[in-house]
Amino acid sequence: MxxxxxxxxxxxxxxxxxxxxxxxxxxxxxxxxxxxxxxxxxxxxxxxxxxxxxxxxxxxxxxxxxxxxxNQRPRLVPYNLSSSTCFSDNMNNQGIMHSCKLLKCVKRQPTEKEKYYLQLDRESSVYELEILRYVDRCPISVTTTILPAEKVPQLEKHLNNFQSLYQVMSGYYHLKPRRFKSVFQAMLPVTSDAELLHIPENVPIIKIESFVNHLDQPVEYSNSRIRGDMQKGLITF
Structure with missing residues (x-):
């Protein structure tokens, strides 16, 4: 056997x-x-x-x-991860066709973990966004992003024809997001993520938890699940 x-x-x-x-x-x-x-x-x-x-x-x-x-193999996409990079800029700098789809935007009470990460008080609320990103019309990542509502008031009014979260944050709210920590983990996808990413459940993904500041104050906590067969990471120190 x-x-x-x-x-x-x-x-x-x-x-x-x-x-x-x-x-x-x-x-x-x-x-x-x-x-x-x-x-x-x-x-x-x-x-x-x-x-x-x-x-x-x-x-x-x-x-x-x-x-x-x-089968046709998906394109392997280099991704430069640094304190200031975002998905759109990464792809634009490489001349790679990309797009995104906003799957969800809800305003709600934060979890205890989110309160801790974003340094929120008991009365605070957050926006939860779920964003599906594509390269060459092929899904590459799904990201759940948590933002303090006080930092992005009436966020839902600025999400029509959504293309880039950081464009919204900088353009409407004059925020300058800077990633100060990212945590990587290889894992298998949950069923819902596998369906969104068009992969079998036994194909590994890369999970990246990112913590983002504006002027040394927490402004974003995100959880990205990225196809392991499509992305090649480059970390700049």
Whole structure:
């Protein structure tokens, strides 16, 4: 049992390596089950497990009676993370087509954690925004952002034709957001995020919690979930 498990992982790794190296290109049909059985000296059950695993990770699509074909791979996007960068500026500086969609904007009472992070008192309220961002029309990240309502009064009035949160913060509220801390974590997505990002639930994401100040006062706490297969981070010190 253990040997079969290891063998199907080995075959899946081989297929992914071949696709990554361009041996099998987008739209190509990979070798048949029989060919892979002969190549690796194993049975069809093990090969099917390997192909199913490769497909579940987004590399292949299998069609009954036709075989398995290489999927289009998403663009790998470099992202420069520094104290002053924002998504729009990052993409514009690289000439990358991007867009975003505001999924939610609600005004509510903060949680205890949000009160602590944003240094809020008992009577304060916050705005919660959820933003889905795209690169080349492909979803790359979903971000939940918490803002103190007193810093961005009547925020909902400035979100028509929403393109960039930092443009709103600087243009309407004269804030100069500066990221002072970010916490990274690799993890698997929850179902709702996987659906928004168009990925299987077993494809890892990068979670980034960011803490942002304006003139040394907390002005934003955000939680971004980013597709691990689309982003390459660059941290500037």
């Amino acid at each position: 253990v040997q079969a498990e290891l063998q199907h992982l080995k075959i899946a790794e081989y297929l992914i390596d071949c696709i990554s190296a361009g041996v099998y290109k987008e739209g190509d049909k990979i070798p048949s089950e029989n060919e892979l059985c002969r190549q690796f000296g194993t049975n069809r059950s093990v090969v099917r497990q390997a192909v199913a695993r490769t497909a579940s990770l987004g590399w292949l699509t299998s069609w009954q009676g036709k075989g398995s074909f290489v």
